[in-house]
C-alpha cells in the first residue's frame with residue numbers, strides 16, 4: 438500500500454495535522470476523526486480537529502467530541518497537513534479553497550464515488566467504514582487503541598453497517614468489532630447513545646414524516662419527506678431525521694426508499710436514497726450530481742420541492758425499470 442506509506446510519512450513529517458470530515462457529519466465521519474485524534478495525540482503528534490458543522494447530538498457522548506466543530510481553536514498557520522475522512526469530494530468538506538492552499542491534502546475514504554481529490558489518496562471501496570481504514574492506519578503506525586478510540590471506531594462500524602445488517606458486514610467486520618469491544622468499547626451503552634436517546638420531539642417528527650409516505654411503482658419505491666413546518670410544529674431539527682429513511686426501506690417489496698428534507702439554505706433540498714436488493718442507489722445519486730454507496734447515497738439539489746421531486750422521480754423510475 439503505497440498510499441498508506443505516503444500518508445504515514447506525511448504524518449511523521451508534519452508540523453500540524455488537521456483532521457476533518459464532511460458537512461452534516463455522520464457516525465463514520467465523527468468516529469474516524471475522533472479515533473485518529475486520540476491515537477495521534479497518544480503518539481504526541483500535533484493534531485487538531487475542525488469540521489464545518491457541529492457534532493450531531495447523538496455522537497456527543499464520544500470522548501473528545503467537545504473539541505470538534507466549535508470554531509478554529511488553533512492557529513491555522515500551524516497546519517501543513519489536512520486529512521479528510523469519509524468525504525467523497527473536496528466540496529463535501531464545506532471549506533473555502535484558501536484553506537487548502539499550500540497544504541498537503543490526504544484523503545481517507547471508502548466511497549465508490551470518491552474523486553481522488555487529495556495529494557495522497559487512501560481509498561478502499563471494500564472497507565465497511567472509513568473508521569476501519571483509520572484503524573489500519575493507527576495499527577500500521579504502531580499507535581495504541583485506547584478505550585476512547587475503540588468506542589469511536591465501534592461507532593463507525595455500527596452506523597456504516599446499519600447495525601451490522603448491510604452487505605458490508607463481513608466476518609472481518611465482526612472480528613474488528615470484537616477487538617474493539619476487548620479494547621473497551623461497550624456495545625450496549627454505545628447503541629443506547631446512538632439509537633435510544635432521542636427526544637420526544639424527534640419521535641413526533643417521525644410520526645409526521647411517516648404520514649407523508651407515498652408508495653410508487655407498485656410499491657417498489659417508498660417516498661417520505663419532512664419540511665420546515667414539521668420541524669416547527671414538533672420542535673425538532675434536521676438531526677432528528679436520522680434513521681427515518683430506514684423505516685421507509687423496511688416496508689416489504691420496497692426496492693428504493695427516498696427521503697427529502699430542507700437543505701442548509703432556503704433553496705435547496707437534501708435527497709437521501711436507500712436501496713434494497715440489486716438497485717444501485719449510489720449510481721442513481723451520481724446521476725443527479727451526488728454520491729454514496731450501493732445501498733446508501735444522497736445528493737443536495739437546488740430548487741423547490743416539486744421541481745426536485747419530479748426530477749428525482751424520473752431518475753428513480755429509470756433505475757427500477
Ligand SMILES: [Mn+2]
Pocket residue numbers: 465466523547566567597
Ligand atoms: Mn462512511
